[in-house]
Amino acid sequence: MDAQLAQLVVNGVAVGSIIALSAIGLTLTFGILRLSNFAHGDFMAIGAYLTLFTNALGVNIWLAMVVGAVGTAGLMLVGEKLIWSVMRDRRANSTTLIIISIGLSFILRNGIILLWGSENQTYRLPVMPAITFLGLRIAYSNLVVVILAFVAMIAIHLIFQRTKIGKAMRAVADDLDLARVSGIDVEWVVLCTWILAGVLTGVSGGLYGLVTAVRPTMGWFLILPLFAAIILGGIGNPYGAIAGAMVIGITQEVSTLIIPNEYKLAVAFIVMMVVLLIRPQGLFRSTLS
Secondary structure (H helix, E strand, O other), rough: HHHHHHHHHHHHHHHHHHHHHHHHHHHHHHHHHHOOOOHHHHHHHHHHHHHHHHHHOOOOOOHHHHHHHHHHHHHHHHHHHHHHHHHOOHHHHHHHHHHHHHHHHHHHHHHHHHHOOOEEEEOHHHHOEEEEEEOEEEHHHHHHHHHHHHHHHHHHHHHHHHHHHHHHHHHHHHHHHHHOOOOOOHHHHHHHHHHHHHHHHHHHHHHHHHHOOOOOOOHHHHHHHHHHHHHHHHOHHHHHHHHHHHHHHHHHHHHHHOOHHHHHHHHHHHHHHHHHHHHHOOOOOOOOO
16 A cells, blocks of 8 residues: 555656646746636647657657647747737736637647547657666656656746846736836747747646657646646746646545546645635745745
8 A cells, every 4th residue: 555655656746747847837827928828738738749740750759849849839929929919909808818718729629630630649659667666666757757847847947036037027927017117028028938838838748748648638638737736836936836736746646546547637626625725825925936
């Protein structure tokens, strides 16, 4: 029982790491752009499929993930230019933006089915034996996922704390009007936000394809844990998103000890509700600072 629990915790850390990367992108778009993007999970699926397509051409899986990340960021920028900037100019309310994002998610999902079909697919990878550590069997893909996610999180921290654009993002998130009158190029910050969110989301989609099958609905099923993670961690706080994602990932996996696997998605919301009843603001305050 103890060994099984430890194994599930290890699996949960891998899942939580993937959710964390995408959740950072989602919480950035909310914190800076005030957009609850329900198409975010489908952009994650786009990253996985672009990685799959590139890898199928014989490209190394890691280079394929780079292509997936760049392609996802590019599509997010297209969405910004065609949809979100127009809606901001028209001062669309949050309900309208949510409905548009849900519609966009359907467009992306059906576009995936049109281009790649509806069946499950996997990357072309060499068979790698699991690593045994302290009696636990750790899949090579899970180990890679955790390491890459950790490196990406460190990079995000350095961007926010050490770079000019990171500080500008924090200023815009705190007070957009004050940031604008202070001389910050808000439109540039918006574009950088989409690029950063797109790269993180594309990478997380590519990594998710390492631990599970790539399928058109993968993003739709992940959007629920993603929102649970950012709400749990404090909406708009990337560090809180990481913590919330880890809690969600580990709890979901451990819950399979007592409930069937197909019900573990509900655990994310149970955990979120319990925490919010105790701390309505989430684990951390809702800020990029």
